Amino acid sequence: MITLPGQIAKKLTKALRDELGDALPRDFCATVTVSQDLRYGDYQSNEAMVLAKVARRNPRELAQAVVAKLGDMTEAEVSLAGPGFINFRIKSEKYVECLMDMLRDERLGVPLVECPQKIVIDFSAPNVAKPMHVGHIRSTIIGDTLARLARFMGHTVITDNHIGDWGTQFGMILWGWKNLVDQAALEQHPIEVLLTTYKEVNKRCKEQPELLEACKSELVRLQSGDPDNLAIWKRCIEVTKTGLKKIYDQLDIHFDYWLGESFYNDALAPLVKDLMARGIARESEGAVCVFSDGFHAPQDDPFLVNKDGEWQPVPAIIRKADGGFLYATTDLATLDYRIREFQADSIWYVVGAPQEKHFKQIFDIARMRDITGDFRHVAFGSILGKDRRPFKTRDGETVSLQDVIDEAIERAARVVQEKSPDMPTDEKDAVAEAVGIGAIKFAELSQNRLSDYIFDWDKMLSLSGDTAPYLQNSYVRVRAIERKSGIPDFSVFLSDRACIRLSEDREINLAHALCRFAEVVPATLDDCRPNLLTAYLYDLARAFHSFYEACPVLRSEDSVRFSRLALCELTARVLKLGMSLLGIRMLERM
RNA sequence: GGCCUCGUAGUUCAAUGGAUAGAACGGCCCUCUCCUAAAGGGCAAAUACAGGUUCGAUUCCUGUCGGGGCUACCA
Numbered sequence: 313m314i315t316l317p318g319q320i321a322k323k324l325t326k327a328l329r330d331e332l333g334d335a336l337p338r339d340f341c342a343t344v345t346v347s348q349d350l351r352y353g354d355y356q357s358n359e360a361m362v363l364a365k366v367a368r369r370n371p372r373e374l375a376q377a378v379v380a381k382l383g384d385m386t387e388a389e390v391s392l393a394g395p396g397f398i399n400f401r402i403k404s405e406k407y408v409e410c411l412m413d414m415l416r417d418e419r420l421g422v423p424l425v426e427c428p429q430k431i432v433i434d435f436s437a438p439n440v441a442k443p444m445h446v447g448h449i450r451s452t453i454i455g456d457t458l459a460r461l462a463r464f465m466g467h468t469v470i471t472d473n474h475i476g477d478w479g480t481q482f483g484m485i486l487w488g489w490k491n492l493v494d495q496a497a498l499e500q501h502p503i504e505v506l507l508t509t510y511k512e513v514n515k516r517c518k519e520q521p522e523l524l525e526a527c528k529s530e531l532v533r534l535q536s537g538d539p540d541n542l543a544i545w546k547r548c549i550e551v552t553k554t555g556l557k558k559i560y561d562q563l564d565i566h567f568d569y570w571l572g573e574s575f576y577n578d579a580l581a582p583l584v585k586d587l588m589a590r591g592i593a594r595e596s597e598g599a600v601c602v603f604s605d606g607f608h609a610p611q612d613d614p615f616l617v618n619k620d621g622e623w624q625p626v627p628a629i630i631r632k633a634d635g636g637f638l639y640a641t642t643d644l645a646t647l648d649y650r651i652r653e654f655q656a657d658s659i660w661y662v663v664g665a666p667q668e669k670h671f672k673q674i675f676d677i678a679r680m681r682d683i684t685g686d687f688r689h690v691a692f693g694s695i696l697g698k699d700r701r702p703f704k705t706r707d708g709e710t711v712s713l714q715d716v717i718d719e720a721i722e723r724a725a726r727v728v729q730e731k732s733p734d735m736p737t738d739e740k741d742a743v744a745e746a747v748g749i750g751a752i753k754f755a756e757l758s759q760n761r762l763s764d765y766i767f768d769w770d771k772m773l774s775l776s777g778d779t780a781p782y783l784q785n786s787y788v789r790v791r792a793i794e795r796k797s798g799i800p801d802f803s804v805f806l807s808d809r810a811c812i813r814l815s816e817d818r819e820i821n822l823a824h825a826l827c828r829f830a831e832v833v834p835a836t837l838d839d840c841r842p843n844l845l846t847a848y849l850y851d852l853a854r855a856f857h858s859f860y861e862a863c864p865v866l867r868s869e870d871s872v873r874f875s876r877l878a879l880c881e882l883t884a885r886v887l888k889l890g891m892s893l894l895g896i897r898m899l900e901r902m
Numbered sequence: 903g904g905c906c907u908c909g910u911a912g913u914u915c916a917a918u919g920g921a922u923a924g925a926a927c928g929g930c931c932c933u934c935u936c937c938u939a940a941a942g943g944g945c946a947a948a949u950a951c952a953g954g955u956u957c958g959a960u961u962c963c964u965g966u967c968g969g970g971g972c973u974a975c976c977a
Contacts, residue, residue: 349921358920361957371957394921395957439977479977573977599975611905617973618904625974632975639977666971668906693908693970700969731940747940758926759915764908764970770927771914776940777926778915785940793937839918847916850925861933861942880937902940 353399371396421830439476483531598633720748750780
């Protein structure tokens with residue numbers, strides 16, 4: 313199935329080829345975009361103005377010629393405007409056809425990708441014994457949405473939670489476990505005790521440098537295989553995983569694998585040896601490093617930095633002078649494993665923007681090793697505090713993710729109590745959870761992925777305006793209409809009588825919005841930008857609410873009633889599917 | 903110092919080089935005998951500064967000012 317703008321683009325491409333002949337590149341494909349201002353049309357193309365330069369022709373004259381070549385289109389009325397815009401106003405019957413197609417299609421018109429890939433998505437990745445805080449929201453929620461989108465588009469997706477289960481924090485935890493922890497309390501509240509222990513040792517280390525040494529030696533003992541320390545370490549991971557899974561279940565986020573850093577432990581020494589043997593890595597100042605191989609121009613080289621007008625090496629260190637391995641070493645082993653064992657075509661790392669250089673180096677080392685694949689660092693901006701400075705993570709003042717979730721559900725519960733006091737308690741709880749968690753996810757996904765944003769309780773947990781509950785409410789409104797319509801099964805009812813008629817402005821607006829779903833979903837995944845989908849769904853819900861106020865459904869008759877019921881049902885389906893791609897639940901009542 | 907990134911209504915955010923820069927919150931007006939008012943309909947309000955590229959710049963380039971990040975043994 314081809315989207316509406318896709319059909320137009322195809323014909324436009326042909327018209328341009330007829331007009332320009334060989335001046336057009338062989339693989340040229342015209343783009344048709346949604347008009348910003350609906351007075352000009354529904355879709356527009358700027359190709360004439362862009363290509364006029366290449367063809368050395370007057371843009372308006374070229375556009376004129378292309379419009380003539382297009383002739384009468386079955387899809388749209390074509391017009392020419394300004395310096396060479398080609399505008400398309402979709403014919404009403406074409407919208408009707410599109411809506412009818414959607415009614416019969418489970419995918420609601422969204423095409424599958426032409427070349428399905430196997431994609432490993434690496435996201436969330438919290439550290440053991442340190443609970444998730446607001447800083448983990450972005451990776452966790454964006455990563456989950458990308459996984460859902462990619463699967464829906466037809467890719468094979470493997471989600472992998474690369475937890476930090478082998479870091480230097482274990483020195484402190486081990487020392488604390490042996491010297492501070494009350495074993496009885498640990499049995500009762502393992503996660504809380506683990507956290508307070510870590511915080512306490514961290515605090516003491518800052519005051520007593522000699523304690524830090526004790527912690528380091530605990531770490532060395534762990535890494536050299538001391539059975540006591542290994543047992544404690546394993547117990548920490550178990551406890552942490554149990555706690556994490558509770559949050560993930562609540563968020564409805566699940567992983568295919570939990571291959572943490574420790575999983576790659578045995579692969580590190582051979583990897584470094586291999587890199588040295590192949591001349592990719594060498595010793596420098598006692599450490600083993602990968603330096604630039606001169607493949608890139610200096611300004612694009614992730615292993616060089618300009619200092620006082622000269623290019624200085626910034627190697628990736630893969631083994632410390634003391635023999636220890638680092639983040640980069642583990643990531644190289646991880647990439648290796650994913651390509652070899654998972655047969656991945658592509659790996660997406662949903663990790664903050666500050667690590668851009670790290671990933672450039674990792675991907676470049678993969679190139680040096682002749683490992684090929686589509687490696688992407690899906691970066692995102694930082695979460696800032698009110699003072700516009702990065703949210704601090706080590707001052708103990710960070711808000712935990714669980715607190716954010718609890719607060720969101722609590723706020724939602726108050727609204728449910730206020731709006732629907734007669735609802736059964738069980739349902740109230742379910743609504744509060746879906747609304748609260750939906751609000752968090754939607755707020756996160758509405759942001760431009762790459763911009764920093766300021767964390768604000770009221771904004772993150774807002775329940776009115778451009779938020780998840782606004783969309784959930786439009787779905788609830790449809791469901792209320794459908795319940796009262798007395799029609800038992802909508803899929804049967806709608807397939808029996810194929811007729812939609814659009815006359816009111818608000819019906820046409822709604823129809824337009826519904827048909828756009830098919831083009832928005834692929835675009836969202838192409839750029840890894842969930843905010844395209846949230847913005848679209850909000851637009852759709854707005855069109856629906858507006859339609860709902862002006863166009864009575866159940867009180868209208870015959871074909872109008874049928875037509876409006878069909879619009880309602882399609883709105884519900886698009887909203888439900890769209891929100892499910894964002895990992896947000898819809899409700900029958902609220 | 904060098905490199906990267908960001909500066910948009912009072913506030914928080916949008917806008918593949920496109921036409922009159924969109925929303926939300928907050929502010930000010932309206933709308934519940936009517937399918938859930940968690941809603942709808944209005945009003946006021948913004949591209950840091952200075953140049954350049956072109957039919958056209960919030961977007962690309964240069965410079966200035968300001969925030970953040972990175973810049974060899976943390977992850």
